Amino acid sequence: MTGSAAVVDSGTTAGVATHCPYCALQCAMTLTGHDATGLQISAREFPTNRKGLCRKGWTAPEVLRAPDRLTTPLIREPGGGLLPTDWDTALDHVAERVRILVAESGPQAVAVFGGGGLTNEKAYALGVFARAVLRTPYIDYNGRFCMSSAAAAGIRTFGLDRGLPFPLTDLAGAGAVLLIGSNPAQTMPPAVRHLAPVAARGGLIVVDPRRTPTAALAEDGGGLHLQAIPGTDLALVLGLLHVVIHESLADAPYIAARTTGFPAVQRSVATWWPERVERVSGIPAELVRAAARRLAGAAPCAGGPGGYVITGRGAEQHTKGTDTVSACIDLALALGLPGRLGSGYGCLTGQGNGQGGREHGQKADQLPGYRRIDDPAARAHVAAVWGMDPGDLPGPGVPAVELLSRLGSPPASGRPAGPRALFVHGANPVVSAPDATAVESRLRSLDLLVVCDVVPSETALLADVVLPVTQWAEEDGTLTSLEGRVLRRRRAVAPPPGVRSDLEVLAGLADRLGRPGLIDTEPARVFAALARASAGGPADYSGIDYGRLDAGAAVFWPCPATGNDPGTAGPRVADAEASAGTEESAGTDLSAAAQHVAAQRHPGTPRLFLDRFATPDGRARFVAVDHRPVDDDLRPDAPLFLVTGRLPEHYQSGAQTRRVPELVAAQPEPFVQLHPDTAARLGVEDGRPVRLTSRRGVVVAVARISAAIRTDTVFLPFHWSGPGRANTLTNPATDPVSGMPEFKVCAVAAEPADAVKPDGAADCAVAAATTREPIAVAASGKAAALTDAAWTGAAWTAEAGSTS
């Protein structure tokens, strides 16, 4: 599209200072204009994006203008379509159904599924709604699909999980950065501005089965690309650690002073010499050695400028994801990186509030402040904030994949009946969950599915009740970015008439379900409650309020209250907001008054672990792990690895970006990336449809032939539903520690899908996958009332669902 100009805001533009609606980089932008139609974006100077925005960010206003934007609650007719209704009717109906189901089957009959894109306030309120209103243990969220492995590994070594325990800007000074399973050049382009200087000095080392633009950046600068076989990152990292130990590159004084458990790790990597790693990973032994030496040469103990080990979903979304991250952390510890200025380990968080979303109580085993729900002290503290008896707080629930698999299930041996009702906020599991066909079937088996969304997502189309809610530029709130900094999202335009915020929805339901007033509808007050609930927890926000953020403070958690904090944020908000909207760069341009206040308050913690780790003895714990094969490994009838991932033009399940014309024009359809040799062997031609078959299902998408991928691997982006839905193929087997499903690798067969088959469903799939026109399929069943607006493929779900 010809689009709006790319305006860079130097800080003087009148407008609303907020952040991008998409990923965890949370690029700063300024919005001008009075309504959604006229809204203009300019990039704003900010440490993380440094005035950069990617294409998704520039076109974000289009999501506000989505032609099928939901503006009225919908209730499904018995056996029919979704019909518009008013809010009272919808909320009364939901409350009544919940009451009946709970009366019949107990509080465990209701479950809640949240999202890593929800603001801190929404995530917190969702936890309150589940634990204190519904009193169900069943709450988890799609962040389980993102950050859980890195979180689990971080906690077991450092005692604390914050994606980046240092500001992103620190990376630029490093001598080497080892990036494992991450492709920021495409998933968060402005972040590359911090990696480019490292790449330019030959210090970027990228592990990826594809030669992604990030891998190319590394190699072009004289760095290294380790194009490992999918599912072998763990062996590779153990090999790097082996070289570090055996070539005496480890930081012995650091290991002695700041860690425990090194001998077991040394033993466990003794068997991972580079030639053995080569046989498992496909990475030449000398390249393993070169990578280890390059990283070690940057370490402080070698007199280097500093080194980082960074993981992404490519390393984490495996049944051994937690162990893989542990190995990465062990490598960083052996080189003395974590807890040192200019060095460290971190993971790049994916979703917009993937960090905050995991801290405030929508995780199955956690209460606000990143507290454990099985910790009696944590339960007592949070119960007091919520005005209830700790004994009435439910215990731990189950992680996302298990939660979804239990939905609507009858009682089985050793296991009670699964939940009969589900609330979904900020998630689209019909597209984003592994083995999505099975998930779809579980959702259909529910007695009640309530979906709060902005647009008719594929999941919303299956719902019994759809509640239209506000989105980024229409609401206030906070998000915690990938570096643990708490950021203000600000309202720039009024939401369409008829739309309510998630907070209003939850408050309305709480009112009807016997806890009136428990959930506030004002984001600043919800934040204040969240801050109180988090006080004393690992992710302590109690020293933060809207006033402080709006005054421009750069606050990274933990930030405990010091006694100088104002009692509530409420009265300060209006004043602060009146003067806000100019800047929040790094706290350097604060007014004198604000600085005076700030001086007496906790400054927040940009860099964690500099003095001690968050373990009882203050030392980081080495964790000895071993490599193991992937769960769904290659077999003769499925001889290719499937890896899934993101494209620069789309985001997650695509519910937002598939509604942005410019992004759709640039990347209109799902595709299968495969190597020319593989394509030649299979007889697949570029641009022609390919059929992929895994143990769980079949996908058809067009071929894109590229030498940038391994010959034994195919890649499928996961942003689409319908015949090209990647998660139809993926494996729901989970990591035993984190509950992370093995999105990133499973075995598939591939074949040309050109041949016309006698059975019509496949033909339809081929036709749908090969045409570049918007699809408007006459929907059947549940989606009937929405077909006019749902041109983006939302209707595919109904179609595919009815034929599969």
Added chain:
Amino acid sequence: MTAVTTAPRLHVVVVGHGMAGSRLVDELLARRRSRASRPLRITVIGEEPYGAYNRVLLSEVVGGRADVAALQLSDLDGYRTAGVDLRLGGLVTGLDLLRHKVFLADGSAVGYDRLVLATGARPVVPDVPGLSDVPGLSDVPGPSDVPGPSDVPALAGAAGGVPGVPGGRLPGGVHLLRTVDDAREIVAGVGNARHAVVVGGGLLGLEAARGLASRGLPVTVLNAGAHPLHRQLDAAAGTLVGRRLADLGVRVRDGAALRAVLVEGDRVVAVEATGGDGAAPAGRLPADLVVLACGARPETTLARAAGLRVGRGVVVDDRLTTSDPSVHALGDCAEHDGQSPGLLAPAWEQARVLADLLTGADPQARYRGCRLVFRLKAAGLDVLAAGECDADPWAPPGDGGCEVVQLVDPAAGRYVKAVVDGGRLVGVVCVGVPRTAAELTVLLDRGTPVPADRATLLLPGAGTAVGGRGPAVDGDPTLLPDRVTVCHCNGVTKGQVVSAREAGARSVDAVAARTRAGTGCGGCRDTVAGLLTWLEQSDPSPTPQATP
């Protein structure tokens, strides 16, 4: 957890605590958590006083790429915590298969329900003057020039059954390379040495030679075959290896046999060898550091004495069971299907199978043999031989013949031979092509289909494309066609940049403001700047006034 077990626990006694024996113990302990697995009582008897260590890396210790202090494999404290009865430094003197007893040198006896022999292999010491007159070292005469036990069964072993290091009986400066003490002594000897001789041109010999050379020592290898690694490589590959070794400071004398070790005052001063080619005749070579890498022989003394069936090694079936149903063997001491390859991968696979069987975790587990992969570990010398690699390229397919593709590139020191049968890679030889070696090993191990054009096996990824980050041109952005994407983050083409300039954008920032080029990762800003410079040179018209 309190497990109530009524049945007496099966007592498993493992004799030998090297890489195979310790792996078995680790596998047995790992299965404790599995519900299907039966509880065991485990006793381990090891001859060396240490816990198991990584013997594979001893040549790397010589080359300075592995740290002796970090070779430890077994977690002795963990074993004790798990209730394993550890008897390190214990020497087994005999077995009573009828009464299920193991006798130790200290006079004690240990009963067993199941006995596992993991006694490993013993390095061969050539029977030549200077070595054969060492007391207790040699009692069998025979030629001593072949680096392996298989075709010369009558070689002398470093026998004697005395604990500790056989090399201790060798003349000063002469070493085996089997134990961590051997490796330590070799490293300690390097400092005072001036001429090193390695006897044996196999994997261990070449690794040791390369390691010594990397410490700056002139090294000569006495190699019995016509070229280095003659058991694994054909003449072309072997010749390349010899050349590469020469570049690295290792002189190989092919067709050479050790005749004598000359000793003065209990220290080696030279070796005498026969053979060698015309250019490098053998003869008397000064040597103050000698490493014997002449192969190893399965250690079967106990098994033979007890009456178990022994061929080259202790004969076992697919369940790793010997001729006595209560006795198993694995690792270097075992012979399965006529093979005792002396490699680690088969030993570990055997440990996995035996652990499944002993614990009952998988009663159907069987050892069916392993594909043998020979991979040289030596800096600057990439050599791989694996699977069925001696196929004849000219043998007709369908008549037992396979497809063979080869790359012979002596000038670049490269050689690849890939053997394909039924659309799968079945054998591979690689010299000097690390990436090919890595890819082909994986293809061989996983049995995934090979490319339709077999030639692409030879140099996989040779034509690796740009992943799409930026336009694939170096230097001159003016060569780009208009439709090429300049800014991938924002999908901006060269044509759009040109149009932006025509509309008045004369700086990178101005182009960015109009097109968003360079506002994502910022990586294309140089390209945009280059385009603007070119446009400026070809069309230096002033900036239009009406700039929005």
